[in-house]
Amino acid sequence: xxEGGGWLSRLRAGLSRTSQSLTSGINDLLxxxxxxxxxxxxxxxxxxxxxxGVSTAARLSGELAKTRFGKxxxxxxxxxxxxxxxxxxxxxxxxxxxxxxxxxxxxxVCGVNGSGKTTTVGKLAHIYKEQGKSVMLAAGDxxxxxxxxxxxxxxxxxxxxxxxxxxxxDAAGLAYDALEQAKADGADILLIxxxxxxxxxxxxxxxxQKIVRVIQKLDNTAPHSRVLVLDATVGQNAxxxxxxxxxxxxxxxxxxxxxxxSAKGGVIVxxxxxxxxxxxxxxxxxxxDDLRPxxxxxxxxxxxxxxxx
Numbered sequence: 466x467x468e469g470g471g472w473l474s475r476l477r478a479g480l481s482r483t484s485q486s487l488t489s490g491i492n493d494l495l496x497x498x499x500x501x502x503x504x505x506x507x508x509x510x511x512x513x514x515x516x517x518g519v520s521t522a523a524r525l526s527g528e529l530a531k532t533r534f535g536k537x538x539x540x541x542x543x544x545x546x547x548x549x550x551x552x553x554x555x556x557x558x559x560x561x562x563x564x565x566x567x568x569x570x571x572x573x574v575c576g577v578n579g580s581g582k583t584t585t586v587g588k589l590a591h592i593y594k595e596q597g598k599s600v601m602l603a604a605g606d607x608x609x610x611x612x613x614x615x616x617x618x619x620x621x622x623x624x625x626x627x628x629x630x631x632x633x634x635d636a637a638g639l640a641y642d643a644l645e646q647a648k649a650d651g652a653d654i655l656l657i658x659x660x661x662x663x664x665x666x667x668x669x670x671x672x673x674q675k676i677v678r679v680i681q682k683l684d685n686t687a688p689h690s691r692v693l694v695l696d697a698t699v700g701q702n703a704x705x706x707x708x709x710x711x712x713x714x715x716x717x718x719x720x721x722x723x724x725x726x727s728a729k730g731g732v733i734v735x736x737x738x739x740x741x742x743x744x745x746x747x748x749x750x751x752x753x754d755d756l757r758p759x760x761x762x763x764x765x766x767x768x769x770x771x772x773x774x
Contacts, residue, residue: 472757477767479725479749484770487515487731491547492540500533500543508543516700518735525550544769551734551768555761560743562690562718564593569601569652571644571680571687575673575710576694577661581722581748583612585694586658587619588748588756594623598653603643604629605636605676606660616658622753626650636660636672637679644683657688663709670713677714691717692745695736700729707740720756722748730768 477484490511498504505526512522528550529543564570572589576582583606590600602625606612610632620627628643640657647655659676662669680687693716695703710716719742724730733744744759766773 472754473763473767473773475725475749475755476747476757476763480730480764480767481770482726483515483730484768487511487768488540488544488770490514491543495538495540495543497537499535499537500530501535505530505534512547512731515731516729516735517731518701518738521554521731521735521738524554524738541771544771548762548765548769548771552762552765554734555737555744555759555765558737558741558744559759559761559764560718560745561758562589562692562743562745564598564654565689567684567687567689569644569647569655570689571647571655571657571684572690572692573657573659573673573676573688573714574692574694575659575661575714575716577663577696577706578609580661580694580696582606582661582694583615583658584619584751585720585722585748585756586616586656587623588753589656589746590619590623590625591753592756593654594625599651600625600654600656601643601647601650601652602627603640603655603657605640605643605657607632607634607636607639608660608662612658626652637675640676641679641683644680644687648683663706666709673714691715692720693718693742694720694722697721697724697730697732698726700732701735703732703736704739707736707742711740716742718743718745720744720746720748721759722756725749733764734768 494507509522509526574586593600602620604613604616613629617627630639691714693710746756747759748756
């Protein structure tokens with residue numbers, strides 16, 4: 466993210482709804498108050514209200530109490546200390562999507578409808594094309610004509626070949642054809658979009674597992690990455706989505722979108738502590754370059770309304 470203030474500015478702006486709530490709450494709380502038990506409990510409540518989760522909030526306030534209990538502290542001092550603790554939680558999971566194994570490297574992209582999944586596939590294609598890699602897209606959300614059309618637009622925008630079929634076609638068959646074509650073309654990466662009809666959990670699980678079984682007939686190590694796209698605005702509901710999709714296809718990493726529309730940006734911290742899954746990237750807008758690698762300290766300080774170090 467260090468390539469310029471533009472992205473950091475967008476990240477800070479994107480997290481502003483969360484950071485403003487946290488900043489005002491913490492600053493108001495600590496006006497001429499010592500960090501006693503009551504203050505710590507109120508601080509926990511503020512953290513929970515920003516979707517950091519109960520256990521994470523308790524951990525953060527507990528760490529704060531170890532060094533500052535009984536002392537008068539300023540809001541900025543507390544936010545700085547919290548940012549450091551949050552960065553320590555996030556640092557182990559801030560890992561870019563590693564494109565290594567596989568010829569091509571197959572990325573299965575999952576998520577509920579409306580999470581920004583198809584857009585994320587397009588943005589990932591843009592990122593890898595910028596890195597000089599050859600990328601192919603598979604429009605595996607065959608139940609939604611709009612998703613197929615959207616992916617075709619991203620294909621045109623990024624110069625990537627898109628493998629698509631008629632609405633209602635077998636998604637596993639399409640994925641097989643796409644991998645066969647990607648191998649024939651010598652593509653570096655195949656990004657497979659998928660359906661996300663979570664209300665039909667059994668059907669969705671069957672479909673996703675079938676995609677995996679079918680493409681493994683061509684490459685028994687595929688998919689090499691199984692990425693779940695999460696919409697930050699759903700807050701704590703993200704936990705159940707991670708659990709459900711991990712049961713379905715053993716998710717290997719997360720991309721979190723729509724941070725610019727959410728007052729629940731703290732959910733990333735709660736997810737990191739609970740699941741420990743890599744957070745590959747975060748999104749703060751609709752443009753192709755609004756999806757960037759996740760960096761722990763930048764995120765933690767932005768979350769607390771602080772300037773980057």
